[in-house]
Amino acid sequence: MDVRVRFAPSPTGYLHVGGLRTALYNYLFAKKHGGKCILRIEDTDRTRFVDNATENLISNLRWAGIEFDESLENGGEFGPYIQSERFDLYTKYGKELLEKDLAYYAFDTSDELAEMRDRLQKEGGSFKYDRNKMRNSVTMGMDEAKKLIDAGESYVIRMKVPEEGEVKFNDIIRGEVTVPCKDVDDQILLKSDGFPTYHLANVVDDHFMQISHVIRGEEWLPSTPKHVLLYQFFGWDTPDFAHLPLLLNEKKAKLSKRHGDVAVEDFKAKGYLKDAFVNFIALLGWNPTGDREIYTMQEFIDLFDLSKVNKAGAVFDLKKLAWMNQQYLKELNSAEATPLLKAELEKFGVSDLEEDFVAQIFDLFKERVTFINEIPEMTDYLYAEPKEFDEKYMAKRWKEDTAEMVKPLIAKLSELNEFTHDSTHDLTKAYCEEADVKMGQLMHPLRLMLTGKSSGAGMFDTMALIGKEECMKRFETFLAKKESGEL
RNA sequence: GGUCCUAUCGACUAACGGUUAGGUCACCAGCCUUUCACGCUGGCAGUGGGGGUUCGAAUCCCCCUAGGAUCACCA
Numbered sequence: 001m002d003v004r005v006r007f008a009p010s011p012t013g014y015l016h017v018g019g020l021r022t023a024l025y026n027y028l029f030a031k032k033h034g035g036k037c038i039l040r041i042e043d044t045d046r047t048r049f050v051d052n053a054t055e056n057l058i059s060n061l062r063w064a065g066i067e068f069d070e071s072l073e074n075g076g077e078f079g080p081y082i083q084s085e086r087f088d089l090y091t092k093y094g095k096e097l098l099e100k101d102l103a104y105y106a107f108d109t110s111d112e113l114a115e116m117r118d119r120l121q122k123e124g125g126s127f128k129y130d131r132n133k134m135r136n137s138v139t140m141g142m143d144e145a146k147k148l149i150d151a152g153e154s155y156v157i158r159m160k161v162p163e164e165g166e167v168k169f170n171d172i173i174r175g176e177v178t179v180p181c182k183d184v185d186d187q188i189l190l191k192s193d194g195f196p197t198y199h200l201a202n203v204v205d206d207h208f209m210q211i212s213h214v215i216r217g218e219e220w221l222p223s224t225p226k227h228v229l230l231y232q233f234f235g236w237d238t239p240d241f242a243h244l245p246l247l248l249n250e251k252k253a254k255l256s257k258r259h260g261d262v263a264v265e266d267f268k269a270k271g272y273l274k275d276a277f278v279n280f281i282a283l284l285g286w287n288p289t290g291d292r293e294i295y296t297m298q299e300f301i302d303l304f305d306l307s308k309v310n311k312a313g314a315v316f317d318l319k320k321l322a323w324m325n326q327q328y329l330k331e332l333n334s335a336e337a338t339p340l341l342k343a344e345l346e347k348f349g350v351s352d353l354e355e356d357f358v359a360q361i362f363d364l365f366k367e368r369v370t371f372i373n374e375i376p377e378m379t380d381y382l383y384a385e386p387k388e389f390d391e392k393y394m395a396k397r398w399k400e401d402t403a404e405m406v407k408p409l410i411a412k413l414s415e416l417n418e419f420t421h422d423s424t425h426d427l428t429k430a431y432c433e434e435a436d437v438k439m440g441q442l443m444h445p446l447r448l449m450l451t452g453k454s455s456g457a458g459m460f461d462t463m464a465l466i467g468k469e470e471c472m473k474r475f476e477t478f479l480a481k482k483e484s485g486e487l
Numbered sequence: 488g489g490u491c492c493u494a495u496c497g498a499c500u501a502a503c504g505g506u507u508a509g510g511u512c513a514c515c516a517g518c519c520u521u522u523c524a525c526g527c528u529g530g531c532a533g534u535g536g537g538g539g540u541u542c543g544a545a546u547c548c549c550c551c552u553a554g555g556a557u558c559a560c561c562a
Contacts, residue, residue: 010562045561110560117558126489127558156560174492183490183558191560198562222491222557245493252554283499283511290501291510310493310500313555317498320512330525367525378523393522428521443521455523 003035004212007061007068008202010042011053014263015060017316018217018247018255021281025244026215027066028282028304035212039071040205041082044195054082060264064278065297070209078209083201090196093204093234094157094189102233103189105145105155106136128185129158157190159199159230167225172213172242173309179225187226199223203230206239215242215306218313219254242306245285246313255316271344271371272321276328280321284314294327322370329366334359340372348376350383360465364457378456382465385474386452389487393454397444403482405437406445410475419468421460428460449478 007023009015030037039061041054054072061068070076080086097103106129108116116134117127131138136158137145149155161184168178189200196204206214221243231238247255255262267277279295288295288303295303332340338359345353361382365375380386409431416423432439443459450471456462463471481487 008562012562042562048561113559121488124488128489177491179491185558188560193560195560197560202562218492219556220562225491243492246556248555250498254556287500287510289510293499293511308503312493314500315498317512320499323512365524368523439521447522453522457523459521
């Protein structure tokens with residue numbers, strides 16, 4: 001059997017990280033088995049329509065490196081790939097169930113349904129639809145129901161779940177799942193606006209799109225018996241199911257938008273590198289070996305094994321994500337990094353820097369940050385003389401005799417023709433030996449005068465980057481301020 | 488509350504009946520060092536509890552407990 005899987009999001013306006021993981025696992029599974037990965041937009045809820053939601057979804061998926069073999073924009077022989085354009089199909093199959101007496105009309109208002117649930121709750125037990133007591137074609141008879149419909153009463157179509165027996169299905173991740181029919185609700189299949197609910201549309205589409213494996217989040221597990229029953233009602237083969245463990249927040253509850261940090265584009269905006277983010281997400285719920293953390297997409301494809309995906313939910317740990325991001329940041333080559341850093345610098349208000357200069361800055365700071373966007377502020381002294389000086393640092397490192405100790409070195413530095421890492425280093429080292437002082441006694445004052453900060457890249461690299469002329473100017477300014485007591 | 492799912496260090500996970508229960512993040516210590524980092528070395532830390540099955544259980548079965556999901560004319 002050909003492997004055909006689908007990622008079927010509803011266009012809510014953003015891509016949830018859990019959705020990204022689902023899409024990714026679908027993609028990996030398809031690629032691994034030489035199958036097809038399909039994107040189907042499930043927009044049957046007209047009350048939740050969001051402009052540009054589909055475009056947003058696709059662009060975020062593409063950012064993550066996930067492409068689809070069949071979709072709205074790429075086409076395919078099983079389209080349309082958006083449910084609102086498949087309307088007639090659902091109506092047709094809803095009717096078929098009605099004719100087979102596997103579905104029925106129901107006329108209950110939302111108040112009546114709420115009342116029913118109140119009653120059932122008081123009696124204890126489940127809240128499932130009480131088919132034999134409500135207003136529907138089972139209690140009133142089909143003739144009466146047709147009359148109401150002709151009179152313009154609004155109605156829904158519900159599935160008629162058998163009273164006896166049980167529903168069994170095999171989940172690739174969880175094994176056999178069994179639910180007694182009496183616990184399965186008479187799900188609404190077609191809403192009063194004529195649109196199908198997820199359950200009907202999903203089953204019909206998966207069948208006609210020849211989906212072989214349904215890979216989706218665990219939140220769908222409780223409604224899977226309904227879907228299995230629908231396949232049986234229609235006489236169709238059931239696809240294989242794989243319900244992925246949930247992504248959890250630090251409180252171990254399902255990651256939800258209310259708690260923030262769940263939209264892929266937010267992570268993108270914060271500066272996470274795509275490969276790092278995808279790598280991290282892929283390892284939430286599965287690890288091919290257990291002794292490695294960094295994998296390429298191709299390696300993930302080669303190693304992917306649905307049956308080895310975890311059953312328990314996974315907590316989304318920002319700290320490990322940050323580490324992951326840094327790992328990828330360190331490995332970024334300058335061709336990739338320079339434009340990114342340049343853009344960040346421009347946001348910071350620094351433009352017109354030489355590519356080579358920007359590349360050097362990246363090399364010096366990539367191991368000191370988690371995100372590229374931290375670099376501009378950290379390196380502000382490279383673009384203008386420092387406005388302020390770290391007071392604690394100054395108190396600790398600038399002593400009574402420091403000025404006199406540093407002046408001869410500055411004089412020697414000013415005579416240097418070449419102002420490079422090596423030349424400044426060699427000169428300073430020689431001076432230290434000659435004057436019998438430790439490097440540290442001079443490095444800190446130099447750093448303070450030049451950058452105002454207590455941390456940063458190596459001092460000789462920093463001096464070379466700032467340039468001799470500017471360094472001299474800063475030394476002079478700083479010493480003058482010291483003498484005048486301004487500092 | 489009904490139903491279903493789940494349970495290995497604080498977190499992500501490996502070990503698919505036989506290991507001193509391994510790796511990674513975080514944390515701690517040390518080394519490196521002109522700062523901050525990076526890096527390196529080491530450390531802390533786990534099979535929720537109770538019964539079985541077995542020569543042998545983290546692994547299979549049962550019960551308990553705990554957590555989660557779901558019970559919409561949302562997906």
